[in-house]
Amino acid sequence: MVLNAWKLYDYPSGRPLSDDVPEIRRVLEDSMEIHPHHAGLCHVYVHLCEMSDAPEKALSVCETLRTRFPDAGHLIHMATHIDILIGDYEACVKYNDKAIHAD
Numbered sequence: 001m002v003l004n005a006w007k008l009y010d011y012p013s014g015r016p017l018s019d020d021v022p023e024i025r026r027v028l029e030d031s032m033e034i035h036p037h038h039a040g041l042c043h044v045y046v047h048l049c050e051m052s053d054a055p056e057k058a059l060s061v062c063e064t065l066r067t068r069f070p071d072a073g074h075l076i077h078m079a080t081h082i083d084i085l086i087g088d089y090e091a092c093v094k095y096n097d098k099a100i101h102a103d
Helices: 021-036 040-050 055-068 072-084 088-100
Strands: none
Touching: 021 040, 040 055, 040 072, 055 072, 072 088
16 A cells, blocks of 8 residues: 555545555455554554545544543544545544644
């Protein structure tokens, strides 16, 4: 994923630009089956989904980032990458505020 950072998808179409995208998704989703609340996996999964054609796939990990790491402002903020894309502007403001206070 790092080898193609910010070049995984065409935006705004969400069309994969890298042949690695299906494998990256599979590895992350398989890993999250074993470790559903792993901060690093959840963080990277948000980045994987945020420019895809289905950012809402990351909503469950957003909840993990918001609730399990109350002192980690960046992790709380990460969920807002998805909020903004799905049009949940109220959550975006609310959780960025919480992230600022956590920091």
